[in-house]
Amino acid sequence: MTRTDPLDVPRPHAQFHFGVFFQGVNHWTIWSAPDSGSQIDPASFRKVAQTAERGLFDAFFLGEGLRLREVDGEIHDLDVAGRPDAITQLAALAAVTRRIGLVSTSNSTFNEPADLARRLSGLDLLSEGRAGWNVVTTDNAWTGANFRRGGYLDHADRYRRAEEFLTVARALWDGWDDKAVADSADAPAWSAPGAVRRVRHQGPQFDLDLAPTLPRSAQGHPVIFQAGDSGEGRDFAARNADVIFSAHGNDFDDALAFAEDIRNRLRAVGRPDDDLRILPGTEIILGATEEEAQEKKRWIRLQQVTPATALGIAGLLWGIDLSDRDADGPLPEEDPVVAENDGSFGARRIADPREVVAEWRAKAQAHRWSLRETVIALGPQRGHVGTPSALADKFAHFVRHGAVDGFNVTPYLIPDGLDDIVDLLVPELQERGVYRTEYTGTTLRDHLGLREPLTHRSAPARAHAS
Amino acid sequence: MPGPALHLAVEIDGDGSHPAAWRRAAHSPGQLLTPRRVARVAAVAENAGFTLITLDDGVLPPGAAPDPVARIGAVERAAFVAASTSTVGIAPVVPVTYAEPFHVSSQLASLDHISGGRAGWLVTEEERPEAARAWGRPPVTGTDARARASRDGVEVARALWDSWEDDAVIRSVATSRYLDRERLHYIDFTGESYAVKGPAIVPRPPQGQLVVLGEPDRVPAAQLDVALVAGRDLAAVAWAAAAAGTPRVFAEVEVALDTPDATAAERVADLERHAPWTDRGRLRHIGSGDRLVALLGELSRHVDGVRLHPLVLDEDLPVLSRLVLPALSERRHLARPLPGTSLRSTLGLERPANRFAAAAVQEEAR
Ligand SMILES: Cc1cc2nc3c(=O)[nH]c(=O)nc-3n(C[C@H](O)[C@H](O)[C@H](O)COP(=O)(O)O)c2cc1C
Numbered sequence: 001m002t003r004t005d006p007l008d009v010p011r012p013h014a015q016f017h018f019g020v021f022f023q024g025v026n027h028w029t030i031w032s033a034p035d036s037g038s039q040i041d042p043a044s045f046r047k048v049a050q051t052a053e054r055g056l057f058d059a060f061f062l063g064e065g066l067r068l069r070e071v072d073g074e075i076h077d078l079d080v081a082g083r084p085d086a087i088t089q090l091a092a093l094a095a096v097t098r099r100i101g102l103v104s105t106s107n108s109t110f111n112e113p114a115d116l117a118r119r120l121s122g123l124d125l126l127s128e129g130r131a132g133w134n135v136v137t138t139d140n141a142w143t144g145a146n147f148r149r150g151g152y153l154d155h156a157d158r159y160r161r162a163e164e165f166l167t168v169a170r171a172l173w174d175g176w177d178d179k180a181v182a183d184s185a186d187a188p189a190w191s192a193p194g195a196v197r198r199v200r201h202q203g204p205q206f207d208l209d210l211a212p213t214l215p216r217s218a219q220g221h222p223v224i225f226q227a228g229d230s231g232e233g234r235d236f237a238a239r240n241a242d243v244i245f246s247a248h249g250n251d252f253d254d255a256l257a258f259a260e261d262i263r264n265r266l267r268a269v270g271r272p273d274d275d276l277r278i279l280p281g282t283e284i285i286l287g288a289t290e291e292e293a294q295e296k297k298r299w300i301r302l303q304q305v306t307p308a309t310a311l312g313i314a315g316l317l318w319g320i321d322l323s324d325r326d327a328d329g330p331l332p333e334e335d336p337v338v339a340e341n342d343g344s345f346g347a348r349r350i351a352d353p354r355e356v357v358a359e360w361r362a363k364a365q366a367h368r369w370s371l372r373e374t375v376i377a378l379g380p381q382r383g384h385v386g387t388p389s390a391l392a393d394k395f396a397h398f399v400r401h402g403a404v405d406g407f408n409v410t411p412y413l414i415p416d417g418l419d420d421i422v423d424l425l426v427p428e429l430q431e432r433g434v435y436r437t438e439y440t441g442t443t444l445r446d447h448l449g450l451r452e453p454l455t456h457r458s459a460p461a462r463a464h465a466s
Numbered sequence: 467m468p469g470p471a472l473h474l475a476v477e478i479d480g481d482g483s484h485p486a487a488w489r490r491a492a493h494s495p496g497q498l499l500t501p502r503r504v505a506r507v508a509a510v511a512e513n514a515g516f517t518l519i520t521l522d523d524g525v526l527p528p529g530a531a532p533d534p535v536a537r538i539g540a541v542e543r544a545a546f547v548a549a550s551t552s553t554v555g556i557a558p559v560v561p562v563t564y565a566e567p568f569h570v571s572s573q574l575a576s577l578d579h580i581s582g583g584r585a586g587w588l589v590t591e592e593e594r595p596e597a598a599r600a601w602g603r604p605p606v607t608g609t610d611a612r613a614r615a616s617r618d619g620v621e622v623a624r625a626l627w628d629s630w631e632d633d634a635v636i637r638s639v640a641t642s643r644y645l646d647r648e649r650l651h652y653i654d655f656t657g658e659s660y661a662v663k664g665p666a667i668v669p670r671p672p673q674g675q676l677v678v679l680g681e682p683d684r685v686p687a688a689q690l691d692v693a694l695v696a697g698r699d700l701a702a703v704a705w706a707a708a709a710a711g712t713p714r715v716f717a718e719v720e721v722a723l724d725t726p727d728a729t730a731a732e733r734v735a736d737l738e739r740h741a742p743w744t745d746r747g748r749l750r751h752i753g754s755g756d757r758l759v760a761l762l763g764e765l766s767r768h769v770d771g772v773r774l775h776p777l778v779l780d781e782d783l784p785v786l787s788r789l790v791l792p793a794l795s796e797r798r799h800l801a802r803p804l805p806g807t808s809l810r811s812t813l814g815l816e817r818p819a820n821r822f823a824a825a826a827v828q829e830e831a832r
Pocket of ligand 1: 062063064065105107135136137138139226227228229230231232233234245246247281
């Protein structure tokens with residue numbers, strides 16, 4: 001990566017933002033190494049959050065999954081699993097951190113607005129304006145088996161519900177006038193009469209009537225994140241979100257195309273095209289030299305893609321149970337079966353497995369790779385590998401050219417996997433002028449450099465802002 | 467002659483148990499919702515030697531219209547407090563009349579992990595029809611229907627807490643297995659209005675099962691660890707305690723104490739100018755700290771603990787902490803929790819065996 005002239009780029013003064021994604025489930029979190037810590041011990045969460053805060057990160061981020069993953073009707077037993085309820089865990093972290101944002105992934109399909117909006121408000125107040133909500137809708141129906149409503153919503157209806165959910169949540173968050181709470185014990189009432197507005201909502205998804213229980217926080221209300229990749233998901237983000245947690249952060253061209261797509265969608269709904277921050281999830285592997293970084297990557301991939309995991313990933317591609325095969329042997333001789341997956345494993349739909357398998361065969365033969373080596377080389381890819389200096393150049397290029405606003409880092413080790421990023425990469429980014437040297441605000445909205453919440457902008461100002 | 471040492475719990479929601487308590491609070495109303503305030507009250511209670519703090523809650527604002535009082539959700543406050551204390555037990559109030567039991571179970575299990583095994587759950591009901599309107603659910607009306615909702619909710623939560631056996635995480639490098647799926651269990655609960663599949667997404671809580679507290683006529687005794695019993699006089703409390711049928715019994719006592727600045731009676735009268743102190747049929751002590759010590763001594767012959775509801779936290783908590791708890795302690799009537807001890811073991815309750823593990827053992831024995 002060549003260093004670019006900072007003035008000859010579209011966004012010469014763009015700032016890079018970091019979040020940390022403390023992962024709940026999937027094979028990218030190494031659990032077998034001696035320094036792999038507990039996924040549930042509160043000390044793990046505290047360590048990661050405090051390290052991120054030391055590194056001046058914008059946010060600490062928790063995912064959500066409301067049912068344990070299954071493969072062929074059996075609980076998937078290879079990956080880290082079992083995690084705390086996100087908002088509950090984040091409320092605890094509010095007590096042991098001071099500046100970092102606390103973002104909860106919470107489902108709009110299997111929650112109710114009065115309850116979730118209130119829980120998020122509480123987190124926002126306990127953290128004095130540091131809460132975020134990553135609105136997800138669930139990409140499967142089987143999660144519904146744990147809830148009253150069951151799994152009935154199809155894809156489009158899930159986003160319709162999400163949007164109506166957000167409308168109700170925002171009405172609740174905005175239900176208290178500023179200065180509604182009395183400033184002295186001698187006031188006529190605890191809250192000024194009429195300063196709290198009931199929310200009466202009757203729509204296709206919700207029919208409710210209630211008095212909001214909490215005033216606004218220091219940042220107005222929680223920052224809205226979105227993490228879905230379909231057209232509906234992106235439109236939902238363009239209409240509603242402050243931040244997108246995308247999966248387009250490994251390759252510059254792919255990231256830029258995604259960002260351009262989002263900017264177009266923002267303009268189409270009348271929002272300024274810099275109104276949304278794009279923070280793809282990614283993994284960062286650092287080494288003192290390029291060779292060392294590549295060596296470390298090899299070690300990490302072998303820890304992540306165990307023989308059983310390799311057989312599992314290949315099994316999804318082939319559509320066949322391969323768990324009794326030899327991962328260190330050659331690729332299966334069978335042709336892949338094109339089967340419908342119920343999504344319980346969160347599998348990506350593969351357009352034509354036969355084509356992919358043919359490519360895998362050719363490359364495996366050419367390189368004399370085993371099945372496991374093939375999965376590592378050609379299976380799901382992610383992340384950035386290199387020296388702190390090379391990656392700082394690369395990330396400065398990404399952000400100055402508008403491909404991303406930063407990354408949501410997923411450490412491969414808990415709880416120490418963030419240390420070298422904070423100690424080695426952050427100073428390099430600071431040297432290049434793309435990363436803050438101190439927190440300049442106190443709220444998550446401040447950190448992200450966001451405008452005031454969408455609903456707080458008057459209609460003309462909103463149009464005018466672009 | 468008093469009975470064995472007492473466990474003391476204190477309810478710390480809002481500014482106190484009187485609806486106008488905020489008028490005598492030592493802070494401005496808006497400060498009620500700051501993290502500093504939430505942490506401070508809990509710290510005072512912990513240092514005083516309370517076994518347990520409880521945090522009231524519900525979907526409706528605590529104060530009635532036209533001037534609602536604000537309240538942060540009890541589970542969120544409890545988690546925040548858990549991270550800033552080390553010894554005291556913490557029990558949020560969570561009604562399951564309309565809530566999703568799966569979420570409730572996860573939240574509470576998480577609280578137990580966060581607090582290192584100091585969590586309890588105070589089960590209550592959403593009784594008012596407005597609560598149904600707030601949730602957007604059909605109203606659950608009538609005592610029986612609400613009791614059924616509570617019973618089902620507790621049953622689901624308890625089953626989910628057992629749905630991971632204690633050693634379900636095996637991290638077996640040799641076999642590449644993180645989990646032993648034989649030690650994870652579907653709960654397959656089917657009630658009258660919903661079904662829950664399981665297993666939980668949170669590993670089994672450190673206490674195995676959280677300490678569940680509730681009123682015995684609302685939740686079946688078999689589902690409770692601690693019954694909270696009310697009664698306007700000692701005889702009524704003693705009778706209710708004897709009838710509870712739960713492993714532990716706590717009496718509900720409302721207190722207004724003499725302070726250096728005003729007598730208890732004066733303080734109550736001052737607040738009664740604004741609103742009546744809601745009558746919940748509980749024993750009420752209005753008077754000196756010394757007389758409260760004597761009353762608690764009496765109560766210790768009938769109950770294992772007492773939950774105190776101070777008139778005004780900022781005024782009564784200091785008297786409890788400087789006078790009442792030290793006096794009990796001196797007479798060896800106060801059971802103080804020890805650092806590093808779970809709420810369960812503080813209360814002398816056993817860590818329950820896992821129902822599914824127990825079933826597996828029985829299966830083998832047959
Ligand atoms: C980077 C990324 C992270 C996600 N994390 C979660 C998560 O933690 N929990 C969850 O339920 N869904 C998660 N999702 C799923 C989406 O929120 C969404 O529900 C799903 O992708 C279906 O929407 P779509 O069809 O628009 O992609 C994530 C998606 C992306 C792209």
